[in-house]
Amino acid sequence: MQETLVVLGGGAAGMSAASRARRLRPDLRVVVIEATKMVSHAPCGIPYFVEGLFDDENLFMTYTPSFFERERKIEMIMNTSAKEVNLDSRTVRLDSGKILEYDWLVISLGAIPKxxxxxxxxxxxxxxxxxxxxxxxxxxxxxxxxxxxxxxxxxxxxxxxxxxxxxxxxxxxxxxxxxxxxxxxxxxxxxxxxxxxxxxxxxxxxxxxxxxxxxxxxxxxxxxxxxxxALGVLPNVAMFKGKLEIGETGALKTNSTMETSMKGVYAAGDIAETTHVVSGKPVWMPFAPVANKMGFVAGSNIGGKATIFPGTVGNMITKYGDMYMGKVGLSEIEAKQAGYNPVSATIKAKTRARYYPGAKDIYVKLIADEKSKKILGGQIIGGEEVLGRLDVISLALMKGTNIEEMFFAEMGYLPAISQVWDPITVAARQLLKA
Ligand SMILES: Cc1cc2nc3c(=O)[nH]c(=O)nc-3n(C[C@H](O)[C@H](O)[C@H](O)COP(=O)(O)OP(=O)(O)OC[C@H]3O[C@@H](n4cnc5c(N)ncnc54)[C@H](O)[C@@H]3O)c2cc1C
Incomplete structure (x- = not known):
């Protein structure tokens, strides 16, 4: 008999899971339940929509529901909410009263505002x-x-x-x-x-x-x-209280395959807890790239391809005017809370060679553990090239890089967009002295 995967919530995590499972298992029936008219959407664009940078609300969606129906053979049940999940009978009750049976379930209902x-x-x-x-x-x-x-x-x-x-x-x-x-x-x-x-x-x-x-x-x-x-968000777990294990962060507890405390039931995205790669502690990281990859991992495992989600380093970025501001890993405050003895270096530099017009300010803070010398995190504010540098530190954190390795990480140089001593190298150099 044909097996069914039901995905609750058609955001980043849900559609990644559905698409990945479909690709790996063409025999699977895949059904997505989405409360609104939009799927594979990007809430990240809302402030820019309010700013008037674009007007077509369809641009929020990477792919439309009909694309998923037509090209990926995924059944899309739109404008419909899941009301209740019965983990014993493996059924989902929809607000229309309809009951759906599943063999596999992905819970990707996102977060709710405080x-x-x-x-x-x-x-x-x-x-x-x-x-x-x-x-x-x-x-x-x-x-x-x-x-x-x-x-x-x-x-x-x-x-x-x-x-x-x-x-x-x-x-x-x-x-x-x-x-x-x-x-x-x-x-x-x-x-x-x-x-x-x-x-x-x-x-x-x-x-x-x-x-x-x-x-x-x-x-x-x-x-x-x-x-x-804009008080922050909470994981949207109300439907699962008393049914699935909730982690210490308040999100659904998952193992490294994104499976919850119930076999065959996966959670991904803003509703799921994971592990912080640096601290090794449970963490809730409601950001889009994390959601997509968690969905990919859940879908891979459901599709029969064993895949591990390695956890998150919390790479986050925002902007204000022409300045970009971001962080990855642990802040000094978080490092102390996690039991480290952090040392840090904060430097201010320029983003281009001194003779090249248009250089912007850039601030880089690197944090490391005094004892092990491991890099614990980075914070950057600057007029350009902030995300690329955060991504360098992100990979360094995934690999457990120490201060010396960070210093020797070979950063490219072009006068128009960098300095020969990259700000990250300069900050690492200061840490070497610490
Ligand atoms: C304004 C804003 C800006 C953001 N900016 C960024 C950014 O710049 N960078 C970044 O990395 N992250 C950003 N985020 C966070 C990012 O959008 C989320 O991490 C990501 O969308 C999480 O994906 P998800 O699939 O877990 O949840 P969601 O995208 O929230 O999708 C969950 C889906 O579940 C549906 N749903 C909820 N309840 C039910 C139900 N009972 N039945 C059926 N469907 C249901 C919802 O309608 C929704 O479509 C931003 C978020 C917001 C709100």
């Missing part, structure tokens, strides 16, 4: 799913003064988007500097100074109440037309 207490208005907006981006943009563009609550990646990206389209933007953040989950204080302060330039920034402020036309914090009350909530 919601605050004390919201007494409907003028609050979440930036979450591309299927709602058009309506979100319409609403936000109709307002003049907007508060963003939360100074993480999403808050910063929305601050750029809204100020770029001429909105008076207030960013309210409880931390003492923005991006405080990404950066230690030194680079966090650099990021904060950048954002302050065209956004009214309120740091160290706890939001107490959001009402019609205002936000009240422990330090003041601000008149605004609407509020964007």
């Amino acid at each position: 919601t605050p207490q004390n919201v007494n208005t409907d003028r609050v907006f979440y930036v979450h799913h591309p299927a709602h981006a058009l309506e979100l943009r319409k609403q936000l563009w109709s307002l003049n003064k907007i508060a963003i609550i939360g100074g993480g990646i999403l808050g910063v990206e929305m601050a750029e988007a809204l100020s770029s389209v001429g909105k008076k933007t207030i960013l309210i953040h409880r931390g003492k500097y923005v991006l405080n989950k990404m950066f230690d204080e030194d680079l966090g302060n650099v990021a904060t100074e950048l954002i302050k330039k065209n956004v009214e920034l309120h740091l160290n402020e706890e939001t107490e109440e959001i009402g019609n036309g205002y936000v009240k914090t422990d330090k003041g009350k601000y008149q605004v037309d609407g509020v964007v909530l």
Whole structure:
């Protein structure tokens, strides 16, 4: 009899899993359940859509549902939510009442935004799913003064988007500097100074109440037309509480094949916990490349090709104006929490040779363990070539590179885009002295 794979959620992870399993096992029936009209979508583009950089909402999707139906022979059940999973009878109940049987299950329901207490208005907006981006943009563009609550990646990206389209933007953040989950204080302060330039920034402020036309914090009350909530996200695990093991991060516990505590049931993407390659500890890393690869691994194993997900090093990046800001591995704070004795070097350099026009500033921080000399992480803010350098450190972390190896890593040189002593090499050199 033909076996069936049911995939819950058609985002990055779900469609990677479905496509990979289909490719490896043409005999498998593959069915995807997706709550919205969009699949293989990229929520990452929503701030740029709000900024008006593109208008066609279909561009959020890498492939359309009909492409998957036609080219990959995957059954797409769209605009339909999975309501309940029965792990004993191996069935999924849909909101239409229909019951689907499965032999294999991939859970890829993503994350949900954190919601605050004390919201007494409907003028609050979440930036979450591309299927709602058009309506979100319409609403936000109709307002003049907007508060963003939360100074993480999403808050910063929305601050750029809204100020770029001429909105008076207030960013309210409880931390003492923005991006405080990404950066230690030194680079966090650099990021904060950048954002302050065209956004009214309120740091160290706890939001107490959001009402019609205002936000009240422990330090003041601000008149605004609407509020964007960017407080972070949580794994969307409600349907599986008491059914599958939930890890210490709050996401579904998985082994290295992406299988959950139930045989034949896999989890991938923002709903799944994995291991941090550097600390070896459980971690939740809700980012798109991680989601895609987790889905690929789940689909490979279901398709009969044994594949291991090695864990994550947490390579993350954002931008504000013409500056790119990113981190990979552990911050100094996280390194201490993980039991290391971190040493660090922070340097400021230029991105091009001194004679080549247009050089931008770049800050590089490298963190290493004092005892083992292993590189633990890196943080970079700069006007260009930030992602490439983060990716170099990313691979170094995957390979357990030490300071000396990092110093000798051969970085290419072209005056138009680098310096002969690359900023990473310079930072590693400082660590060698530490
Ligand atoms: C605004 C924004 C910007 C981002 N920017 C970046 C970035 O620049 N770089 C980066 O790496 N990451 C970024 N991310 C994170 C990235 O989008 C996620 O890590 C990635 O989308 C996770 O993929 P996923 O498949 O696990 O979940 P999702 O992409 O969220 O897909 C889950 C799917 O499940 C569906 N679903 C939920 N419940 C049900 C149900 N009961 N039944 C059926 N379907 C259901 C949802 O509709 C959704 O389509 C951003 C996220 C947001 C929101």
